[in-house]
Amino acid sequence: xxxxxxxxxxxxxxxxxxxxxxxxxxxxxxxxxxxxxxxxxxxxxxxxxxxxxxxxxxxxxxxxxxxxxxxxxxxxxxxxxxxxxxxxxxxxxxxxxxxxxxxxxxxxxxxxxxxxxxxxxxxxxxxxxxxxxxxxxxxxxxxxxxxxxxxxxxxxxxxxxxxxxxxxxxxxxxxxxxxxxxxxxxxxxxxxxxxxxxxxxxxxxxxxxxxxxxxxxxxxxxxxxxxxxxxxxxxxxxxxxxxxxxxxxxxxxxxxxxxxxxxxxxxxxxxxxxxxxxxxxxxxxxxxxxxxxxxxxxxxxxxxxxxxxxxxxxxxxxxxxxxxxxxxxxxxxxxxxxxxxxxxxxxxxxxxxxxxxxxxxxxxxxxxxxxxxxxxxxxxxxxxxxxxxxxxxxxxxxxxxxxxxxxxxxxxxxxxxxxxxxxxxxxxxxxxxxxxxxxxxxxxxxxxxxxxxxxxxxxxxxxxxxxxxxxxxxxxxxxxxxxxxxxxxxxxxxxxxxxxxxxxxxxxxxxxxxxxxxxxxxxxxxxxxxxxxxxxxxxxxxxxxxxxxxxxxxxxxxxxxxxxxxxxxxxxxxxxxxxxxxxxxxxxxxxxxxxxxxxxxxxxxxxxxxxxxxxxxxxxxxxxxxxxxxxxxxxxxxxxxxxxxxxxxxxxxxxxxxxxxxxxxxxxxxxxxx
Numbered sequence: 001x002x003x004x005x006x007x008x009x010x011x012x013x014x015x016x017x018x019x020x021x022x023x024x025x026x027x028x029x030x031x032x033x034x035x036x037x038x039x040x041x042x043x044x045x046x047x048x049x050x051x052x053x054x055x056x057x058x059x060x061x062x063x064x065x066x067x068x069x070x071x072x073x074x075x076x077x078x079x080x081x082x083x084x085x086x087x088x089x090x091x092x093x094x095x096x097x098x099x100x101x102x103x104x105x106x107x108x109x110x111x112x113x114x115x116x117x118x119x120x121x122x123x124x125x126x127x128x129x130x131x132x133x134x135x136x137x138x139x140x141x142x143x144x145x146x147x148x149x150x151x152x153x154x155x156x157x158x159x160x161x162x163x164x165x166x167x168x169x170x171x172x173x174x175x176x177x178x179x180x181x182x183x184x185x186x187x188x189x190x191x192x193x194x195x196x197x198x199x200x201x202x203x204x205x206x207x208x209x210x211x212x213x214x215x216x217x218x219x220x221x222x223x224x225x226x227x228x229x230x231x232x233x234x235x236x237x238x239x240x241x242x243x244x245x246x247x248x249x250x251x252x253x254x255x256x257x258x259x260x261x262x263x264x265x266x267x268x269x270x271x272x273x274x275x276x277x278x279x280x281x282x283x284x285x286x287x288x289x290x291x292x293x294x295x296x297x298x299x300x301x302x303x304x305x306x307x308x309x310x311x312x313x314x315x316x317x318x319x320x321x322x323x324x325x326x327x328x329x330x331x332x333x334x335x336x337x338x339x340x341x342x343x344x345x346x347x348x349x350x351x352x353x354x355x356x357x358x359x360x361x362x363x364x365x366x367x368x369x370x371x372x373x374x375x376x377x378x379x380x381x382x383x384x385x386x387x388x389x390x391x392x393x394x395x396x397x398x399x400x401x402x403x404x405x406x407x408x409x410x411x412x413x414x415x416x417x418x419x420x421x422x423x424x425x426x427x428x429x430x431x432x433x434x435x436x437x438x439x440x441x442x443x444x445x446x447x448x449x450x451x452x453x454x455x456x457x458x459x460x461x462x463x464x465x466x467x468x469x470x471x472x473x474x475x476x477x478x479x480x481x482x483x484x485x486x487x488x489x490x491x492x493x494x495x496x497x498x499x500x501x502x503x504x505x506x507x508x509x510x511x512x513x514x515x516x517x518x519x520x521x522x523x524x525x526x527x528x529x530x531x532x533x534x535x536x537x538x539x540x541x542x543x544x545x546x547x548x549x550x551x552x553x554x555x556x557x558x559x560x561x562x563x564x565x566x567x568x569x570x571x572x573x574x575x576x577x578x579x580x581x582x583x584x585x586x587x588x589x590x591x592x593x594x595x596x597x598x599x600x601x602x603x604x605x606x607x608x609x610x611x612x613x614x615x616x617x618x619x620x621x622x623x624x625x626x627x628x629x630x631x632x633x634x635x636x637x638x639x640x641x642x643x644x645x646x647x648x649x650x651x652x653x654x655x656x657x658x659x660x661x662x663x664x665x666x667x668x669x670x671x672x673x674x
Contacts, residue, residue: 080673127208140439144437372417482508
């Protein structure tokens with residue numbers, strides 16, 4: 001059989017014009033640029049992930065298993081979205097193992113928030129891959145020891161939430177987004193082994209180039225992630241195991257924000273435009289983060305779905321390294337940084353946290369009752385170092401100012417319970433660390449109304465307690481933070497309209513935050529937030545709209561800065577064209593954020609801190625887009641920030657970090673089901 005190959009078009013048999021895709025074609029793709037060059041570079045570095053990936057590819061692409069798609073005599077494809085199911089760990093731990101159909105919709109394919117792994121509203125430094133934090137209030141449910149370096153979390157896959165596949169044929173997923181100066185690439189492949197097992201891999205890369213530079217190709221951020229995963233279940237479905245190896249490497253060049261000139265006036269917007277002539281504070285600084293994780297979840301059915309034992313093993317390592325080989329100085333004094341404790345020439349600070357966690361418990365599920373009870377043991381170690389020398393020079397003299405902290409074994413117990421009958425439901429969940437911390441949530445639902453209470457008491461992060469670096473040094477002993485929250489929700493659907501609304505009252509005590517000096521501090525006074533949010537979806541014939549907004553009262557005070565209003569609205573027309581050969585959407589989307597004193601960013605500690613000197617003005621951002629779906633191929637064309645210059649010539653993402661100007665973006669999502 002002869003077939004054409006990318007990039008000229010989808011694989012098509014030249015003899016019968018049938019779409020054809022097989023593991024042989026995937027192997028051809030993987031051996032072409034840029035994949036081959038990537039694997040060569042990684043192999044040269046001795047990466048263990050490449051060895052794993054090579055072994056997995058050898059198993060996936062064995063000739064004796066490489067069968068083409070099955071078609072009947074009418075050339076109708078048998079395999080597709082209805083034969084490809086996603087299974088997640090959360091579902092298996094609820095005894096729901098039938099899986100969910102893979103998503104092929106166009107909804108929000110063009111929205112940048114959904115390109116990363118955290119789709120919440122974020123404050124970042126203006127570009128993809130830069131440090132970010134959640135913009136709106138969200139309660140913390142992570143107890144015990146945790147590192148507290150989270151600014152790159154949104155780009156990292158969560159090993160507990162990755163998809164596993166149950167597919168009757170090989171399944172491949174390709175995603176590519178290109179804009180100026182950002183890009184996203186993702187490739188995943190999975191195949192089933194008989195009926196009871198499947199294996200697969202995924203590779204993704206986020207990258208962006210510098211905005212404040214004369215060279216538009218100069219890199220700013222680069223994130224890569226390699227994921228290997230497997231799933232197995234016995235034929236009687238009594239035993240299930242899900243396992244994955246997740247490794248990521250993230251590099252972010254730190255520029256410290258725009259260094260204003262003497263003639264710049266923020267009120268006139270002098271920092272917008274002429275980006276190639278902008279001066280930044282840092283020219284040789286970078287943050288590097290390495291994460292490696294092995295995650296295994298398994299269940300064994302003891303007495304039907306009413307009693308199942310489960311075990312989850314999680315081993316993780318996180319290394320954060322900050323280097324600056326050319327500190328900004330003037331007359332022998334360091335600029336930008338608060339001080340230089342050990343060297344006025346270069347900074348090399350690093351911290352590594354290792355953790356092993358075992359969770360054991362039982363769970364069960366019937367039509368009306370669902371429960372899970374577990375115990376967890378966690379143990380870890382924290383290694384902090386600040387070195388003197390020129391980073392990257394092998395002959396440097398390393399005089400470490402360091403500390404190694406062994407995290408003693410920590411014990412937790414927790415669980416969930418739910419009772420559902422027709423329109424009435426009660427749900428509870430919680431976790432308790434012995435004699436230290438807890439969180440508990442309870443909710444009652446009657447028809448469209450839900451009332452929920454949440455309470456927690458948790459310790460500060462390891463970074464908030466201890467830090468050793470060239471520019472900062474602290475050792476704190478904070479009290480635990482207490483949170484009490486009452487929420488009322490309504491979720492009502494009428495015809496082609498759906499309204500979801502909620503109101504919450506939050507009381508915070510002993511909040512730990514980073515103050516104006518970028519050091520940890522604790523509020524002695526209690527804080528209260530009132531949060532009102534609403535989401536509305538509607539359809540009027542072929543026109544659709546989606547609007548959501550969150551209003552926060554009390555969020556712009558000591559220790560906590562939240563915009564009063566964050567809103568997003570979208571309207572689009574969708575339908576079939578060309579005799580239903582193409583399904584498309586065309587519309588516009590607007591994001592609005594009210595003025596607030598946004599958090600500053602300290603690159604050497606990788607923390608956002610509360611500051612009171614820089615106010616980001618309110619601004620709207622309008623995008624227009626065109627989405628199209630042709631069978632298994634989805635594409636989008638988008639003009640972002642089309643309203644630039646109509647209201648203002650730009651806006652700030654964070655203090656002294658401007659966001660991107662008007663730009664064109666395009667994206668492709670291609671799914672292969674055979």
